[in-house]
Structure formats: C-alpha cells, structure tokens
Amino acid sequence: MASATAPPAAGDTACVLDRDGMGALVRELRARGRTVIGPTVRDDAIVLAKLESAEELPYGWGVEHEAGYYRVRRRPDGAAFAHSAGPQSWKSFLHPERVRQWAADRGPDGEMTVRPERDEPPSFAFLGVRPCDLRAIQIQDRVMIGGPHRDATYGARRGGAFLIVVECTEPGATCFCVSMDTGPAARPGYDLALTEVVDEAGHRFLARAGTDEGAEILAALPRRPADDLTRTRAREDVEAAAGRMGRTMPEVDLRALLAGTLDAERWNDVAARCLTCGNCTMACPTCFCTTTEDVTDLTGDHAERWRRWESCYDLDFTHLPGGSVRGSGRSRYRQWLTHKLGTWWDQFDSSGCVGCGRCIVWCPVGIDITEEAHALHQESLDGQAGTEDGRP
Template sequence: MTGDHTTAVIGKDGLETLIRVLATRGRTVIGPTVRDGAIVLAEISGGDDLPYGWGVELEAGHYRLRPREDGAAFAHSAGPQSWKTYLHPQREREWTADRGADGVLTVTEDAAPPPSYAFLGVRPCDLRAIAVQDRVLTGGPHTDSRYRARRERAFLVAVECTEPGATCFCTSMGTGPAVDGGYDLALTEVVDGSGHRFWARAGSDEGESVLAELPRQPADGATAAVAREQVAAAADRMGRTMPEVDLQMLMRETLDAERWNDVASRCLTCGNCTMACPTCFCTSAEDVTDLTGDHAERWRRWESCFDLEFSHLPGGPVRASGRSRYRQWATHKLGIWYDQFGSSGCVGCGRCIVWCPVGIDITEEAHALNDERGNLPREAGGASQGEAPS
C-alpha cells in the first residue's frame, strides 16, 4: 500500500461499475447483503445486492434490521461475520493421506490456488482487525502461508463509518470511525439534498487504476467537507466506551478482582464472542478417516479458549472454571496481546456484545474492573502476564 492518490466523487452508478470492474479483473467480490434477517457478508454480483435502505438496531444480545428512509447502502454497523471468514476460514483441509494397494502411504498437501477476493464495505474497525491478523499470522517466524496467500491477493474497499451502533466503541480503541491507510479504495457515503454519492480516495496503485475506470467527477470541496463532518460526528456518537486508562495495566492489576466471579455467573462459555471476533485466530487440528482406514484427512478449524478442551493436558484442563476461561479471553484480548503482538486485540466493533446470548458487555466489564481496582489490596493482581490460580 502507498499513500492516497486520486480523489473523486462517484454515484450509485459508480458503485455498480466498481463491482463489475473488480469482477472483470478476476476477483470474487464479497460485500454486505441482506439475508435471513441480518446484514451478512456474501458474494455479490451487482449494486442491487447491497443493503440499500437498511440499518440495524443493536444492543447487548440483540440484533434487528430496521428500514432507513435515506436509502443509504453502508449506514449499518458490523454484522455477525467479519472478513476473517474469508481470509482465515472457519474450516479448511490441510492434507489427505491414501494407502495404495501396495500398502504405500501417499500424503498430498492441499495446494489449490488461493482465491482473489475484493472486499467491498470494510469498516475502519475491520480494516484494523485485518491488520492485526496480518501481524499475528504473517508477522513472526511461523507464517501462515495459506493466510498470506489469500491476503496478498485481496483488494480492500474500505467504507468510513457515519452511523455507529449502540454497541460500537472504535473511538475508544483508536480504530475508527475514519480510515487511516491500509486500503486500496476508501469510500465515504453522503446522502443529502445534493444527492446520493460517495467521496472516493485511492490508497494504492491498483486502487487508482480501478478508480480510473469508474464514472466519476472531480472531488469537490463541499462533498469532502460533508463527508469529514459526518465521520467526525460519528466519533461523538459511539454507543459504548472503554475506560480511559491503560487497559494492559488494568488487566494485570485485576486478576483477583471479584468482578470475574460476577461475569462467570452469567457466562455460558459458549464461545460466541470468539467466533464473532474479527481478530481471534486460534485453531485446532482435526484428523478424520474413512471406515477402511485407507484414507485420512487433516482439517484445521477455529477453536475457542472457552472450550474446556482448549487447554487440556494429561492432568486435566488448565482452565477448568468459567471464571478462568472468561478472564483468559479478556486479559489476552485487552492486555497480553500487547506483549505478544504490539497492539490490542480488540478493535471496538462490538460484535462480542451483540452476539453474546446473555448480553455480556466487555466495555461494562472493563469499567467495573476499573471501578473495583481502587479497592483492591496493593498486592492483588501482581502477576505480570500469566493468570492467578483459579
């Protein structure tokens, strides 16, 4: 990626052309669309597939579509899926093994060419989540080659947020509502008395090449100003906040807090939060075989730290209680992630709040821990990076 190149204004016809141009370039275009009572990510073939005129009503454990009078396409908050569904699939086969008639075992690695995706409608929080997964899965000595191949072929069309949801807190995490690089094209949707249009900026050479093929007008100051004002206003309308403290230190200093018992009494340890989270990356290997024993496969699938077997050892699970498992997730996401990867593992999208069946709210828990911290003994939570005994 390079810095911003061309800026322009495109209309709904330009968005339609954008989808067609990306498809013509051999890319599978993935974007938001309405299905099964939600705005979900799926392959789209034209502008009519986009959720024009739909918004969402969000709260802890609550998600509903609602119609919008302005006909906006991207005035909705993050849905149940994130882009990791495509870059880091929930389940994929790694290899097969077959025993021939001569008894020789042949192992064949799955080496299908990676898809060439174009992601349309990437929110700023999700753009940051992709950057986080880039660091986790390709930034160290043990690179996930499958992820890297998909990521290198992906074209990202970011859309700035002008309509935050009641569970959004990206401002607290420094991840939105404006985009800050990392995209090929960036759009800001504007619907006002002057019409329905998108302020478009190229962020890479390929993005500039694609933008050049769209019906467009030179970027005018009025549209750019309205776009900036709407994004700035969105920053002041976040539905949630994190406490304005060092979250890494907060996690370290509250390992023995009573609040963990409170949340454990509500948590079902179902793992929904980890499945919906755009940055959670844990996987496990699953080996399967046919009845003859002559054919076997290894599959990689998402795993959750809420699973009792996630930390299983011969002596039993490391984290046997729901308290310890929720604490592991929260302290890793908000604290230890900094030590491992240099940033928070939370981007403030709010998915874990919405898709928790009992409505546990990570921002509420962080505020409660911060409130309790002042009453804890000085030695409490003294462990630096690990966990206190459960």
C-alpha cells in the first residue's frame, strides 16, 4: 500500500487503512511518545488499557448486554470495534479515581514539611473513543476546566490527549445515543475518526483527520485513497446503527419533565429497587464528584491527602451537622436523575447524559434510566388527563 509524501491538511479527502495500517497507527503514536490506551479483552470484559500493539485490540470479540447483564462473545467477522461501551470510560484516565494531592512529614525538630503532588501524566492517545464518549469528554472539559475553577490534574491529562474516535456500526441493547444527539456518527472534536468496514471487499477502516496533527499522523501511515464502495458502506453502516438503538428517551423536554415530576409516585417505585450502591455514578462517563480524605502512618509523622471519587448515593455525600440532607434512597436517586437530565443544564448548559447505557448495564438490579424517564413521562400524562377529567 503506497503512502503519499506530502501530509494532507485536516479536512482533506479521507483515506483507507487496512489491518496493517492500524498496526502502523499504534506504532506511530508510540514512536511519538504517546501512551496508547484502547479496548482489549481482559477479565471476561472489553476494557480500556495500555496497548503495546494493535494486535491487542479485541479483533473478533463482541459483547452481549442488557440491564444488569454483560458477557463477551466471539464474532465470526474479526471486527475490532463491533462492541459497545464496557465497564470503564475515558474518565478513568482523565479524572482518575484516586489522586494524591500532597504529602507531609514531621522532621526531627518537629517542623512539618508539606510537598504538593506534581502530577506529570503521560501523553495519552485514546484509540477507540465512541462518539458518545467524545461528547462525555467534552462535557467533562466544561465541568473540570471550562470555568473559573480549573482542575489542574484533569487539565494536565486532558491538554495533551490525542483522540481517535471510532464511529458506531453496531449499537448495544442499552444504547440510546440518538436520543441524546451524541452519535453514532462522529461529531467535531476528534483528531482522527475511523469507521470500521468488514464486507466482501475486506476488512478496512475509513479514516479522516479532524486536526492538523491528525493529518500529519495519517500521512505517516500506509494508506490508500478512499474508494466509493468504502465511503458508501461506512455511511450506510452508521446510518443503520442509528436506527437500531436498543433504548430511547421520551421525546420531550427532559429538563422540564424532571422539574415537573419531583413528587411523582415513580420515585417510590425505583427506591424500592435501588441499592444506593453508586455503581451508576462510577460507570458514568460524566459524573465528576469527589471528596478528600487525610491519612497518616502509625507514628503520626507522615500524612497524605487524597482526592477520590464520591457518589451522590452515599449517605454522607450531603452530611451536615444536623445529619444528611438526603436520608432516603428515594431522595438520592431522584437527585442523581434530576441532576443528570435536568439541572445539569442550569450549571453547564448541556445534559449530563450521553446515552452510552453504562448505568443500565452495570446496575446490579438492572435499573434503567430510560425506563424511569418514560415512566415519569407517562405518570405526568396520566396526571394531566386526570385533571382534564375533573379527577383530583
């Protein structure tokens, strides 16, 4: 496969990579000092991990999942990206679960020396970012570094990250990105975008650059100009995926729906099932809340402060001197859902949900955010009908 000598500018004609080209992409990124993170099969799941080569990608693996259920399965076609969101999101690398903020030591003279943590993260290249997860990263950008109070740890990790989006051609049973307008086609914000095509003409990837750096890297790879068949097949596969979403949100103003159903009976129904375990917030690619904890050694001469993820399902999340503000599971689930779909707009000018479906899959009792939204909508309609009929 020939490679052109002059690098194309971002936005130029798309090109095609084959499986060898994918291997060359990983090698090129690593040669540039990038730490490549991508999907791979590990511990009976498709997880995100450091890749030494493209051969570690989950070629020939897919997933089966539903509410509270997840299994990997073999595929006959050898596709690398024909699977939907796994248990992790890119949040794990940009906004780590646990970060040390400082350490302090007491010297022989009793003086304390405090050393702030200076995080020097690797230069990341994220391979296999789904369009919904690209939107999640953009939402976290707004939360963590888009306002007056910037998070230095997130900013350092995000600033140099190279994003390679892979468009979805096979949505999962719990996906609803179409409802949230986040996929399955790639939106602006990527460095490179790929669409995997597997058909009678072979296994290949339609590639295009979104930035000059992306174009420069493409130019260094073995590639060929995009042909009409590959372009058409890629477009048709993504369009077909949009029509095969496993879930939907009600086609209403979700912000208004949540604001108008704070006293709905449905909250009692979900509270009877919810374990308040916080799995949904841990799996969610946009949840960002943290707390801090101080630890010391047995001598008391060494102390550290750590920041770690926190969940609004934790009883102590809103603990005040008089007790917890949200003492019931009902109130804590309602807080999470109304914030995610509603009041996030007031804070950050967008929804906090991207339709990835992780919270549905990784809920141990299978609570489904889309089912709850539909139920609240139906209860609202029933209430309006009762009022119109003269019922109380």
